[in-house]
C-alpha cells in the first residue's frame with residue numbers, strides 16, 4: 432500500500448498543526464502529498480486551502496491574513512475559506528471574475544490542533560475518551576516528522592511482542608519475550624483492545640511518571656484504533672492513575688508522516704510535572720522510531736501475497752490490514768502496490 436495513493440484516505444480528518452502556530456500568520460503543511468495553506472479566519476477558526484495561487488502559482492503560505500482571507504504575497508489577491516477570491520487590488524481595472532478561486536478543504540479545530548479532510552469526510556474527528564472530563568489534564572507531547580509509513584506506527588502501537596526488545600531500556604523485559612494475550616473487539620471505524628502486562632519503569636529514578644516508589648507494576652491497557660491512522664492507548668495503573676495517549680500518524684507523503692501525540696491524565700502538574708511525563712514517552716517514542724524508520728514504507732496489506740511473515744501475536748496488525756482492505760473494497764478501490 433502506498434498511503435497517498437489510496438483515495439479513500441482523502442476522506443478522513445487528520446491533525447496537521449497545533450492551532451497556536453497560526454497566531455502569527457498563515458502556515459504551509461503537506462498532507463497526502465498536497466501542499467496546503469492554513470490560516471485563521473475572521474472568527475479565529477482555522478481554514479485550509481491549496482497552497483498555490485490561481486494567478487501565477489505563488490505559495491499563499493508565504494502571504495498574510497486580511498479580514499479572514501489569506502492574501503497572496505505576489506500580487507495581493509485574497510481568498511476566503513471556501514477558496515473564493517474576496518479581494519482584488521487591481522480591481523480599478525477590472526472586477527475579480529468568478530473563476531478566481533482555489534480549492535478549499537474541510538478544516539476544524541479540536542484538542543488544540545488543526546484538523547483537515549481533503550474531501551467530504553466519511554466520518555468525523557474521533558471523540559477521545561476523557562477529552563471532556565474536567566478531572567483530566569492534557570499534556571501536548573510530540574509534533575514531528577517521522578520517516579515511516581503511517582500504518583507502521585499504528586501496527587506497532589498494538590504489537591505487544593516488540594516491547595521486550597525495543598523497549599528493554601524503558602519498560603520492557605528482555606527476559607520475558609512472550610507477549611501477553613490481547614483481546615480485540617471490532618468497533619465503529621476500527622477496533623478496541625485490552626491486555627494486562629507487567630512493566631518495569633527502568634527510568635523511574637530519573638523520570639518518575641506514576642508518583643509511586645515501586646519501579647515494577649502491572650498495567651492494564653485499553654487500546655482503541657480509529658481508521659486509518661489514529662489510536663488512543665489508555666494505560667491504567669494500580670494506583671488509579673490513568674495515562675491515556677493519543678497518537679496520530681498523519682500521512683505527509685508515501686515515506687513519511689507527521690507524528691502528533693498528546694496525553695490525557697487524571698493527575699496534576701503537582702503530582703508529576705508535564706516535563707517528566709513527556710521525558711518518559713520521549714524515550715519510548717525514540718526507541719520505536721529507531722526501528723520503525725528502517726521498515727519498508729510500501730506496507731503489504733494482503734497477507735495472501737506472503738510478502739511478510741506473521742506470528743500469532745500479530746493479530747491486531749492482521750485485523751488492521753483486513754479492515755483497510757474491506758474499506759477499500761467498500762469504496763471500489765484496491766490496494767495500490
Ligand code: FES
Nearest residue numbers: 484486487503506
Ligand atoms: S500569484 Fe498570487 S496574486 Fe499573483
Ligand SMILES: [Fe+2]
Nearest residue numbers: 587593597719
Ligand atoms: Fe513501542
